[in-house]
Amino acid sequence: MKRCLKCDDFLYHNLNLFEYLVYDDCLCKKCRSSLVFKPQNFLIEDLKVESFYLYEENFKLLLLSYKELYDEALYPVFIRDKLLYLKLKYFNYTISYVPSSFDNFKRRGFNHLEMIFKELKLEKIDLFYKDGNYNQNNLNFKDRAKIKNHIFLKENIKIPKKVLLVDDVVTSSATIMACYKILKLKNIKTKALIISYNSFWQKV
Numbered sequence: 051m052k053r054c055l056k057c058d059d060f061l062y063h064n065l066n067l068f069e070y071l072v073y074d075d076c077l078c079k080k081c082r083s084s085l086v087f088k089p090q091n092f093l094i095e096d097l098k099v100e101s102f103y104l105y106e107e108n109f110k111l112l113l114l115s116y117k118e119l120y121d122e123a124l125y126p127v128f129i130r131d132k133l134l135y136l137k138l139k140y141f142n143y144t145i146s147y148v149p150s151s152f153d154n155f156k157r158r159g160f161n162h163l164e165m166i167f168k169e170l171k172l173e174k175i176d177l178f179y180k181d182g183n184y185n186q187n188n189l190n191f192k193d194r195a196k197i198k199n200h201i202f203l204k205e206n207i208k209i210p211k212k213v214l215l216v217d218d219v220v221t222s223s224a225t226i227m228a229c230y231k232i233l234k235l236k237n238i239k240t241k242a243l244i245i246s247y248n249s250f251w252q253k254v
C-alpha cells in the first residue's frame with residue numbers, strides 16, 4: 051500500500067472510487083490541498099517568471115523538510131504533476147541554477163534543486179559563481195540587494211541561446227535579478243521558473 055511522502059498516511063485515504071482510479075500524486079489529498087497552489091506568471095522588472103505555490107507556512111514546512119532534513123524522497127512533490135506542460139513550454143531552454151541556492155549544498159550532501167528539475171530532462175549549465183566570502187543569510191533586504199556585485203559569469207563558458215533560471219522560492223529577487231542582468235547584457239533570451247513565490251508577488 052502506497053503512503054504519502056509527507057505525512058506517511060495511506061496515499062489513497064479519503065478518495066472516492068473515481069479519484070482512486072486516476073490518482074497520480076505522491077502526496078495524499080489532505081497534504082496536497084494544504085498547499086496554496088496558485089500558478090501565476092509575473093514580471094520582475096522585465097524578467098518573465100512562472101511560479102506555482104504561494105510561499106506560506108505549509109509550503110515552507112514541506113520545503114524545509116525536503117532541504118534541511120535531507121529528505122530526498124520528497125523531490126517529486128514539487129513539479130512532477132506539471133512535467134508534460136513544463137517540458138513542452140521550455141523544451142529548447144537550458145537550465146541554470148541561481149548560485150545562492152548552492153550555499154548549503156556541501157553540508158546537505160545533495161543538490162535539492164537538481165533533484166527536482168532533472169525530471170524535465172532539459173540541458174543544464176552552471177553559468178554563475180558567487181565570490182567565496184559572501185554570505186547573504188544574515189543580511190537585511192537593502193544589503194541583500196548588493197549581491198549583484200558578488201555574482202559573476204564563469205569565464206570561457208559558452209552561453210546557450212535560451213536560459214531558464216530555476217530556484218525554489220523567490221523572495222527578495224536580488225540574486226535572480228543579478229543573474230538575469232548578466233545574461234541580458236549578452237542578449238540571451240532568459241525566463242525564470244521558480245516553484246514558490248512570496249506573497250509580495252501575489253496578484254490580487
Ligand SMILES: [Zn+2]
Pocket residue numbers: 054055056057058059077078079080081082
Ligand atoms: Zn499526506
